[in-house]
Amino acid sequence: MKMKLALILVVTAIMTGCSAVEQIDRSVNYAGEAATYVEEAGEFARRLPDMAQEAMTDPELKEKLVSELEAMKTRAADFNALEAPEIAAKVHTKLQEYNAALQKEIDQVLSGLLEDIPAVQAVRESGMVQTLTGLTEMMEQISRLGGS
Numbered sequence: 001m002k003m004k005l006a007l008i009l010v011v012t013a014i015m016t017g018c019s020a021v022e023q024i025d026r027s028v029n030y031a032g033e034a035a036t037y038v039e040e041a042g043e044f045a046r047r048l049p050d051m052a053q054e055a056m057t058d059p060e061l062k063e064k065l066v067s068e069l070e071a072m073k074t075r076a077a078d079f080n081a082l083e084a085p086e087i088a089a090k091v092h093t094k095l096q097e098y099n100a101a102l103q104k105e106i107d108q109v110l111s112g113l114l115e116d117i118p119a120v121q122a123v124r125e126s127g128m129v130q131t132l133t134g135l136t137e138m139m140e141q142i143s144r145l146g147g148s
Helices: 002-055 059-080 086-114 119-126 128-136 139-145
Strands: none
Touching: 002 059, 002 086, 002 119, 002 128, 002 139, 059 086, 086 119, 086 128, 086 139, 119 128
């Protein structure tokens, strides 16, 4: 009887340990994906004003801006679909809120471009740069998830 109890305790301890390791692994993986996404958003934010300015004088660059906006919108939706580990739930929810605003602002800019509103004006009026800035400011919280 003691042998069975000992065996059950050992198996339970191993399974609990595996669960903890799995949770840590998921947190680190999520933190890596979130950091990559936020870095991409930051890079997009840095390039956006110049892309908008250049799009005003070159129809090909305007098409490229539209493609970049659509790609960023898709990237935000893809990130929102990630399943965050429990420890990252609050951070993920905040990132999803920024992404919802970003997707709405991208739609606003794309509509403006279709209506021939100058790209610089459409971007400025959308508030997209501020949203992207807020998103990139989440990096410190993301770093804490990954243990960095």
